[in-house]
Amino acid sequence: MAEPHAETTAHAEHEHMPHGWRRWVFATNHKDIGTMYLVASCVMFFIGGAAAMVIRAQLFQPGGKLVDPGVFNSLITLHGLIMIFGAIMPAWVGLANWMIPLQIGAPDMALPRLNNLSFWILPFAFSLLIATLFVPGSAPAGGWTMYPPLVLQFGDSFPMLIFAIHLMGISSILGAINVIVTIMNLRAPGMTLLRMPLFVWTWLITAFLLIAVMPVLAGAVTMLLTDHFFGTSFFNAAGGGDPVMFQHIFWFFGHPEVYIMILPAFGVISEIIPTFSRKPLFGYEAMVYATASIAFLSFIVWAHHMFTVGLPVSAQLFFMFSTMLIAVPTGVKVFNWAATMWKGSLTFEPPMLFAVAFLFLFSIGGFSGLMLALVPADYQYHGTYFVVAHFHYVLVSGAAFAIMGAVYYWLPKWSGRMYDMTLAKWHFWLSAIFVNVLFFPQHFLGLAGMPRRIPDYAVQFTDWNMVSSIGGFAFGLSQLLLPYVVWKCVRSGKRVEANKTWDGAHGLEWELPSPAPFHSWTVPPSEALIARGAEH
């Protein structure tokens, strides 16, 4: 029998890659859309960060006069909304776009045009949100939680806020649907569910959470809108409504939202630690089940955010114990990561540094979360800087550090170039030191009774506020290194020849050339490749 490769085709071999502005505006390629998400997230991170700098400058000493209290409250609100919906979530969606098709052997996302739409909604949503700073009657200043009746007191900015939230929600839902359909239907032959990388698993569960809770947020903000403009009384006590019901609905969305931001981080850490420990991940299946357990529990803990509103004792007990239960699957994860590192051949390149920092600092955030879960203790901590410290440990040294680790981990695969290790390590050490200088003193301030969301404070809180502000300025400045390192890498980084940038890396993405070609896995990978990548 003749060798079937009889001829070499003469048809033009090119990447069919569009050029110019059309490439980005009409993008349907998952890598382009992923890049746009990541760039947008970086821009929003710095806009939200600029708001944080003003907040810390105002709080540097008591009696600060940098901004008036109304503007301060608006900045607090916008900082929260921008960082959650503009920086963290789009960064995860960007990473999902880039990595999920590469990791499951799919040629692209399942619904590429929908993917384009879900990205391009975001700039409009955030333009609308930021524009609220310039309309009469002040920008929204009731906090990112938008509790009525306070949020109903703002002028023209209120409907803009609601519309912006709707747009962000639509974008998130479209992104989540795309991720779910891609993972469910476009896995390469042989890529069974329990062979999928942990990043894909955590994103599948995250997408389910998004789909489950986003309509609840959409309904809640729509009811705010109708209460304000159409005379309904969903949350208006004078009309027979219940403002506390808003809190229930909001946190039914809000608590899973926290896991939406942190579960993909668990996935990234589960990729990085085995690579730089040169060992398979300890307890792969346990990690999958732990992630699913955390997702399930996230639906039955929402009222721990509202212990002080006057819940019945039985409800307080239920929500206290269900919240404490989350420590079990989270503990499984932390111990599995530690066990993966145990007796591994460890090296500490920037992704691993961020992963190890994540392990320690996220655990601190987890422990302070356990403290907040205790009803009697929460009566003391509620509404103080202790809560601010807790969620910043989870979201900055947790989610944001994992995103930075992911960027340093996959950047050589994306760009085909290696970044400046020294600068990246400087970025890590400055971030790791100053994030603690910034947020750790806030535990002390909270325990001493300093309330959150205030533009001024009593003099006994001065010292730790100064320390925190200095940490904030240094942390903020050190973040400028990240885009510089990426820019320098893309422009003039040393070319990476090998498919596998990191010798301990496993997974289908490392079987592709670096940079990953514009069209990848147009032919599904073989079972042998999949089996090699799935050596958990």
Place this chain on the structure above:
Amino acid sequence: MEAPQQTRHTVRIVICPNCSLTLRGAALFFGGLCLFCLTVAGLLALRGMWPILPFSGLEMLLVGWALHASLARRYRAEVITLTESDVSVESRDRAHCLRTVFPRHWAQVKLRRPASPLHPSRLTIESHGRQCELGSFLTEEERYGLAIRLQRLVGRINESPSLALGPK
């Protein structure tokens, strides 16, 4: 790829793309998702928070559409039928069916190696200046296997019946 159905004079090969989600799996997944989301929305509606329900309903419609659109590739298939005189290729999707017939005596099976290692090889049946691409959705190994099988069955140009099959 389905096993060929072979009679004395006719061979039929059906190839279809990989879909990791079965119709039953999609139905179960979609049903479970609807059950969860609409139960939550329904319970909240009972507490007076009915505006959540239409958002949940709309979202489920969107999820259903997305699954439906993605599962459409499941209906794609290529049926290759070899008779003593013809080789026919039927390319089907949900709405269309395109049939191309080649005289078996003159038909050639060609697997073209790509110029770039990043690109897939291309398997075609050709005759009289016409060609029809087969199995673009197969893996390299599967396409290679199909090429060998078709070359055995169809034979070389001007070779009818295929000498590789031996005497009947």
